[in-house]
Amino acid sequence: MRKHIAKLSKGIDAINTALGQFVAYATFLMAIIMFAIVVLRYGFNLGWIAMQESVTYLHAAVFLLGSAFTYQQNAHVRVDVFYRQFSERKKAWVNLIGSLIFMLPVSLYIGIICFEYVIDSWALLEGSREPGGLPFVYVLKSFLLVFATSMVLQALSDIAKQALSLRELG
Amino acid sequence: MEWLSLVLFAAVCLTLLFGYPVALTLAGVSLIFAGMGAALGVFDANYLLTAPSRLFGIVSNTTLIAVPLFVFMGVVLERSKIAEDLLISMSAVLGKFKSGLGVSVILVGMLLAASTGIVGATVVTMGLLSLPTMLKRGYSPELASGTICATGTLGQIIPPSIALVLLGDVLSSAYQKAQLDMGIFSPDSVSVGDLFVGALVPGLILVICYLLYLWGVSAFSAKQVPVEGQKNEHASLAALLNALLPPLILIIAVLGSILFGFATPTEAAGVGAVGALILAGAKKQLGKDNIRYVVQETTKVTCMVFLILIGASIFSLVFRGFGGEILLKDFFTSLPGGVFTAMLLVMFIIFLLGFILDFIEITFVVVPIVAPILIIMGVDPIWLGIMIAVNLQTSFLTPPFGFALFYLRGVASDLVKTEQIYKGVIPFILIQLGVLVLMAIWPSLVTWLPDTMYN
Amino acid sequence: CSKSDQASQPNNDVSAQPDKIYKWKLVTSWPKNFPGLGKAPETFATYVNEMSGGRLQITVYGAGELVPGFEVFNAVSSGSAEMGHAGAYYWKGKIPAAPIFSAIPFGMNVTEMNAWLHYGDGLKLWRELYAPFGVIPFAGGSTGVQMAGWFKKEINSVEDLQGLKMRIPGLGGEVFKQVGGLPVTLTGGEIFTSLQTGAIDATEWVGPYNDRSFGLHKAANYYYHSGWHEPGTTLEFIVNEEAFNALPGDLQKIVEVATRAVNQDMLDEYTAANHKALQQLVEEDSIEVRPLPDDVLAALKTATEQVIAQARNEDEDFDRIYASYEDFYKKVKRYHALSEQAYYNNR
């Protein structure tokens, strides 16, 4: 049983790591496209609203799809005045309880509450409100669900990890 | 039951101290309060339905795109050691003075601050850029982190600043409303441009005060600042130019593309990011591994910043749902007479709110409530705007909840202890408060330049 | 008795309690207290609160307070807010035909729009269009004819529009692109700085009242008229259908009459405030106010026809509703040519 749980947690981590590391390259693309927008517009009087919007899409992908990876890498900021001095055991308790009563419900809440919002957008195949904009607003909105799902999974993985480490710490 | 909003506020503050990630604590505690409130019938659960729209608002906010791009620039500069070279060569230029590196950090930070108004991006960039170098060169962790946090938050004050743009937007409406309420039906206006010009003098005063403080420390407390003058034996002119020119070109490219109208501030961030890539490429620092490192670091920092925004958004939604904003409004409108008391109280409360709400929330939630009241009492709108901006900058610096501290903490890894950051910012907080007092005594520090330029 | 009465059958449902106090949230696309646009929902709330003797209490939320400005429709549709105040062209991504109910380049002015909406088929078509979303629209004020915008360069011919970088959203932007211009999207906060530094060459905004309070006269010198792209932008009040149906009949009527009152009130405010602001712009700020050259207007008009033909091709609703709009416009134009237009020339 314990083995299965550990395996599941590792699997989730692997998925979110892959997702985060993949989407990270979007930051590189963002920079290039943004620079190209400036050069094309001011150098050649060329511009497309869709190109401007593509940066927004990439930006959204980065922070919505990379957030679970960031959690797993322990890169979300803490007020660590006291936390820093806690024993491993205490830290594990903080994370276990935090993931259980904060991260899991918040991610579930976002997922559930965004579900209909995203489905509605798909039903209309919602496009840009700007003429010539990207016609994929429903994809953009779907990132919200990917965000929620990956965060729910990461919360479960973390709960498992902390519980197991608490057992090991005795 | 509005008092529950204050309980929520207190509960969030207390829970944050356990050390679970800030963003999730903000959102989690708020959600628990909302759930209990709804069960007890004192919270309108409909508020919770607005979350998708609010989240999508963050997703589609194009102003915030500057965050990952400036972070990207900072990480490239750090990874390719360009930043280190820049700081070292700058301090070589300033090496005749004691604390040349510190001065360089403040000046480089001022230049970076000028190009972005986003506290997160600037502090993070500065933290990545200069913290390791300063520590390596023997600066005390306190002084190093204090300097970086203070310089990083300057982004709000030194134009062009996104914070001032948002504030200008709201203040112009407040000014209009105040005048309409006073029966002036062809109202005067205050614009973002006025705020930009008004912020220049106070911004420079702050920079000068930071520099004076640094020199003071180096003169009286040798332990905190290394004696650098003798170390810079490589300071030949050619080597200097070699190290100094490329990064200067980059900063000029960012600022110049804004000031000469090639790009908006957001787009200029893209110019900076690609410029940094080109410089790194010229130094043969653009291998596969470096790029992977850069994009992953950028992603982590970006996610850290935006998850806080998401958490803050859920918190302020629940706070509003409990009637917290009505409570604030009632309080502000029943303030005891006298502009001085009113202003002081408003400043104090905005300072406290700066601990948990970000600039955008405060600008759009609090300022529209208090600004018309104060303007009717005779407060100059430009002065009010700059006072609020400097005040919030101070708030973002103040332990234990200042956002700038979180951001630095987030990128400082194990280089400095949290307590050292807290200790290091205290002198800068005092400087900030001093400048606030100066502006209160002589409002013309703010209003003189716009008055002169526009009339 | 107006046609809009059809929308609200008096509610004689027994479940509607006459003594119950209803509390509504009204979300808007404007900052709180935004001159003109932001005042309308406040006025509406005051009217309703007073007329209903406090039985229907409406709280107004500025853009971003509860939901962002562009999310007003979603909020009302999902019921997280009972009511909204916005502009129909913001929902183009969801409902391609929606822009017809705010502004069509070279289209009807405010008088004509109101006539088409309330005594033509306009409002009926509008309600049909929004019905699948559970949202009931009401006309929610108008800015009147807007201005063409603020330019840093003189516009003397179509040549001057080539590659001109202008913030101009919506159908107007599409038309502008057709004649060789470069429409750019910017957030509200970036507009002023971008114009000041020259990152854009021009921007449209609203009219003298809003433009001056936004400070645009400090960033550009040439103020061109008239607002060919927004000849009388109609705003909208939108109401969640369920919430509306849950109201007793008298409160429903109060909501409806209050929207009609505010629809007029906003125009009155704009007319009074715009001419004063224009005077200040000319006399105090030394702004050059100029008409767009005839050949520029002609080119824009031709491009507008192409853009609209394309929009009609792409969307059935757009085609059907525009047919009604066009029909009404043609007829009312004939009359207005010898009434309003002739009189303006005579006086």
Ligand code: NA
């Ligand atoms: Na700035």
Ligand code: NA
């Ligand atoms: Na307009």
